[in-house]
Amino acid sequence: MTHYSWFSVFTKALSGNKGWDRAWRDPEPKAAYDVIIVGGGGHGLATAYYLAKEHGITNVAVLEKGWLGGGNTGRNTTIIRSNYMIDGNTYFYEKSLQLWEGLSKDLNYNAMVSHRQIYNLFHSPSQKEAFAKRYNIMRSCGIDGEILDREEVMKELPYLDYSPNARFPVYGAAKQPRAGTARHDAVAWGYARGADMRGVDLIQNCEVTAFQRDATGAVVGVETTRGSIKAKKVGIAVAGHTTQVAEMAGLSLPIESHLLQAFVSEPYKPLIDTVITFGAGHFYISQSDKGGLVFGGDLDGYNSFAQRGNFHLIDHLLPEGKAMIPCLSRLRFQRTWGGIMDMTMDGSPIICKSPVEGLYINGGWCYGGFKATPGSGWCFAHTIANDRPHEFNAKLTLDRFRRGYAIDEKGAGPMPGWH
Amino acid sequence: MAEIRSALAGIYAPGRKGAGTGDAEVSIREVTGRDIVQLAAWPDTVDGVASKASKPVGTALPSDMQMASSKGKTTVFRTTREKFLIVCLLKANIGEALRETFTPEEAVITELGHGRTILRVAGPKARDVLARGLAVDLHPDVFTPGAIAQSNIHGVAALCHRSGPDQFDLVVPRNFAVVIYEWLEETAAQFGYVVEEAGS
């Protein structure tokens, strides 16, 4: 496998770019594996990568029903951050952010991890206090964070609406300097290449349709559109399809699938150097390295598996963009798309051993799972390899709902569409 | 009777405005002097209540939620299957009459007159103005005189009643009335419009 570097780019180019290896192989599925990961998104691929790298478990297959990275990994707005305040989330997301920091080097694949900061705008004194609490917790847990007043925000983000015309004037912002963005496709491909290099079989166009169970009820393999495959352990990381796949093992999960849209504008010269979230609505924006303004907002509002949004959301969202940054008015979006979100009843994820022997669950990422990709893979691999969670994911259990230990950052309660 | 302060008192400004100079194609007027009362029956009493109420109300109550019934200056909207909104002249004292007519086992009565503002938009371009904020088909063949729609207008939940061939009455929540009034003025400007003196 070619090591990626300027040198390899240069030498291969001289020979007409013909000598590159495949980024990953295209193997036929074997009859049995030690571990099968269902779902070839960022989380599934990262899990396989860390199983191989951290735990030496390489007889692993990742089964993907479509193409690698084609789920939410391929359609998210790529914001990475670790500004969570509820115990159970805080250190988990921070672990993930730390893994992001070294990811490109670790993978020898440029995931374009850009620590371009995030600004969470707030528009009232009480909103400020809520952000202060969150960011104080981060600081207290050793995570970077700052709080700015209006004048400071004016200096750093001069293009926001500070006019008397602003319906919700900017009062200040919380900022996480290490937050930023990463190139979503590269994350999937980098993990895929890294896992493949370590012997993991990545099998595309292979949909899992059922679980094989033994007499005790334990999961011992899967049925797929490419035949049945045995496995000692099966981990599922299928995001929007979590309930569908869990159902195959008879598990009902506290998750609903909802639709989230995202948008990209035409390419412009650098305008927005950072990530900004609007506090008087649900709009956030950053600019891709290519120049497109990548933005999004709230869920479309109803259960859906369609990957296709509706106009009402757009109609509601774009005014928020213009309210925050008036000069967006003459700029144009060129593409919209949707993803299927695995929304839990408290807005926080689940990484744990399931009640069914041999089956492990990674899901419930809501709209925050991209930033979790490295941490999620790392913790899920640990959980699968050791049959118990790492301290970082110890609280992200399934039984927290039953026991009354919800991890509810928003305080929205058991309404999955409201987180 | 004490004077009711209009929600628009601070900004209402009669006059000919907007594009052009001749006859305006849109007129806007606040309709004042109205009482609004909600009569809410129960699933098993609503039919009886509707027929019994026609006497104190002075007109038959509508059976259809998409069509108002009117007589003189009294108009009744059926806003849900069990609820009616009665709009009539203030002096009619309709709430009292209804409370005397019905026990709570039949229907309950709620005063809403101060909670709504009525704005009348009329003229050949009235429909074009409303089409810019109301996602309801106002074509005269579909939304015939008398028709009502409870919907969103420029982001505010409101009721739109076609009170004449080219005339629409908007019943809007009082605390958002200024928003709708400002929006009407802004939207009508392209056609040229007149704000008439408020009145009954």
Place this chain on the structure above:
Amino acid sequence: MAGSHRIPNGGRVTHGASASFTFDGKTYQGLQGDTLASALLANGIHLVGRSFKYHRPRGIYAAGAEEPNALVGLREGARAEPNALATTVELYDGLTAKSQNNWPSLQFDVAEVNNLFQRFFSAGFYYKTFIGPFEKSWMWYEHIIRKAAGMGEATTEPDPDHYEKVYKFCDVLVVGSGPAGLSAALAAGRAGARVLLAEQEPDLGGALLSAPKGSSSDQWLSATLEELEKLQNVELLPRTVAWGAYDHGTYTLMEKVADHKLQPDEHEVRQRSIVVQTGRVVLATGALERPIPFGNNDRPGIMLAGAARTYVNRYGVLPGKQAVVFTNNDSAYQSALDLKEAGIDVTLVDARKDAPAQLVAVCKSASIEVMSGRAVVGANGRMRVRSADVAEFDAKTGASSDVVRQLACDLLCVSGGWNPVVHLSSQRGRKPEFDAKLAAFLPGTPPDNQHHAGAMLGAFSDAGAAQSGFAAGAEAAQLAGAGEPSRALATEGLTSADWEKPLVPIWDIKPGEQVKKRKRFVDFQHDVGVSDVELAHIEGYVSVEHLKRYTTLGMAADQGKTSNITGLALMAELTGRSIPETGTTTFRPPYNPVSFGVITGQETGLHFRPLRRTPLHDWNLKNGAEMINVGAWQRAWYYPQGGEDVDAAYIRETTQVRKTCGMVDVTTLGKIEVQGPDAAEFLNRVYVNGWKLLKPGRARYGVMLRDDGLVFDDGTTSRLSDTHYFMTTTTAEAAAVMTHLGWLLECCWTDLKVHVTSVTDQYAGIAVAGPNSRALLQEVFADIDFANEAFPFMGVRETEYKGMPVRVFRISFSGELAYEVATPSGFGEAIWEALYEAGKGHGLCLYGTEALGALRIEKGHFAGNEIDGRTSLEDLGLGKMASTKKQFVGSVMRQREGIQDENRQRFVGLEPVNPEERLRGGALLHPHNGPHAGHGLGHVSSTTYSPALGRFIGLGLIEGGLERYEGQLVDACYPLKGWVVPCKVVSPHFYDPAGEKQNG
């Protein structure tokens, strides 16, 4: 003359109506009816921009929305519009445009060095580089890369123009105004259906406008338009693109109302968003010509054959003097003939061995040399094509020979076939189907309410398109409930000539061994070439979706209108899969890019979201209140006196309330009438405490839980009669509570006879608090006996003041003797003024939300900061309030171990050890003297300076609550600013804990 390359009196532009414009600072003349592109060509300008990655010189390639190259910066200052398509910008007098993505100039662009290194900058090279040497090295590289990327430059000024949205409804929406679309509208119009026709171009006619002026089709066109204009039931919308197809017949359109003017007229919007709800849709969106990749096929002067024909016939412009037309199909012969007719020298290169004999004969007689079995393998010239290298070509094997001829030219026209515009069908989730004969994707069975017609279906003759359009329109009208067309379609004047010979698909012209290797472009805008597709293939990015993302093919602003199909066909060839097996990527809205401004419409500035005003809003403003946003409301925050800031004001107001009395606007509290025979039972279920025994004329405080057993909301509810309660909620949760109650009644407890009605708008709410409040109210509302025994705490009384009904509640949020007055909104100001006037004798002050907050904190009342969706009854110290005699919403789930856990954070008061030291909301509580790490023991939720106590105080939540920490010291830490404030944990009831004041 408007441009040196203008055909005298040629085209459909208005000769004589000239418009002057500037491009890169130089002034030129064009004509009304021109696009910016045609006006530039009329002035002999082909080079208009630089490409995205390699900064290659680029020209005008197409004549419509599919243009991949000619992106310019339009207008200046606050109206600057980056990435405008020169081919769709209508020329107006005074237009200013500039080229993009070059420095220092369009002619000499330093970054063109990238072009020299293009093989290093192949697809995905950045994934393999910029990785080290350090962990965050990318941060450094990114800075430079970002500057180089992007196209146009955005203004940072706010937009001076206005926009609006309009809702339209119809039976049949027709998209496209070519012969197919017009005929569809005609059929549906004649059938009496309500018809809307949307056409993105300013003129209706579609491909007919590209025919020579005076063609027989012109008569058909004018007769058809005349009839359509007369039909009352047909609305024609030129300059309107249908950009999105959504569920259940919703189509989104954008009309460019004033983009063809220097600026919009007074009261005119710039653009209009049209949301169409339609019964049926006829898509007649035509077909787009596709390029053929050959060496340097991106040079200025190279354009689509149909576009060249359009420039000649529609705009009366000569895009060159000497043309080579390179094709694999019959359609380009028409272009060749029309170019020739306009005086351009033409050589036609047909890749097919057996060129269509009749067309060849026509060409011969027009002195056009036709070379068949030949292909253009490369173009020469940098800023403008100079010549074309022609080689022998075998379409079957794709092999080409050495260059056999070099044809000098300044215009190189290309036609690789036609791609039906299937976007609006595919947006609905319908995968297009490959038609091998046309070598193109057709839309397939129309999804939901759609009908398809014309070139979109591969009907390439005018008459054929018209007929299919008419049939589609008639069917659509019928299915929408209209009748049959009153008359059949007349096609006189329209040609019905079909292709003589089928096209041979060509996706790439690979140069022969001896031929110079030059980049062959597939996606011009993103600089994606055949070699990039090959590289993606070698590296295993073989799924079309991986191909797209790895190479960025089709991801530019044109969304691959001219490039997608070629790219995937190339991948099919490389993988040995068929084209249908390879499949297309997903078509997504919008068809053309759409501005933020137009979608935003009027929801901008202060109208971004509706502003909710209390009945006292005007009065408050008139009397100098500083306002603050609270949800949709604006409330009086404080009433400054003599330049006071908020802190000075609230301390004064709070002090005054406790000393004499004060008055505050509390209209924003949610108010709900709960009426009906089962009202008591209903409240008993939704509140944790009991309600059945509450007597009419009395109020009670209540708390509601969510289904998960955590606190939802609280408020005071009064019983007005046996079957009538008046509920209040918090301002923040008013709507949520109303919704929740409605849901319980209509979806769960349908056996309860209760109606809930929001009356927040119906009543103004005025709170009067302070020791003098009794005397003041007694003076104003003389009919009520305000004596403590007669009107005790939690009592309710009704009266009238000068004919205005008033309801007085004796409740207190401040801990003072206090009352709340409710009156119908229209009397709100009058009652407020009466109290204000009378209050002068009682030391009444006005107070705002800041003082309101200070008072409640002193009293130890929790509010939104504490009820944040995560607190339980016990956390708030209300465990005992929950009735044990009944079940209520949340009563089962609140028993869970996690909700009852003793380690939960519970509500307490906090006193800084140093009374002068300010506590801050959002501070964390850590053990005194540390360690100050981790999530902490709790946090500070509300703080204020307490004038009554002469010190700063706070409320908070802490693990184990008072039981564990009462009297102990903790540190309130605010690491964001490095503040540490040691405090004592105390009871939250700082002020009058026994309640003597409020009850006395």
Place this chain on the structure above:
Amino acid sequence: MRITCPCCGERDYGEFTIYGDASRRRPHIEDTDFETWYNYVYIRPNPKGRHKEFWHHTRGCGQWLVVERDTVTHEIYDVSLARDVVTLPEAPGAEAAEAK
């Protein structure tokens, strides 16, 4: 998306608010069984296909609807007033009492 309110007619879905799955029935207020409540509050069927859900016609008549909708195609099969279709649970113990 368009929803046809039985009372107001066809409207844009932006006028409505979804309130979640309607296939589960709310347990009786007197029911104190933990499992019953846990399943009701936290577990929803989340089908890929036909889905019954509560919608509130928030910006219209304010009534509550039960909508049967496809979560893949968004096709709407049926809309009813919730009052007409929800059924009441039996009081706890009623079944047991009957069995005896």
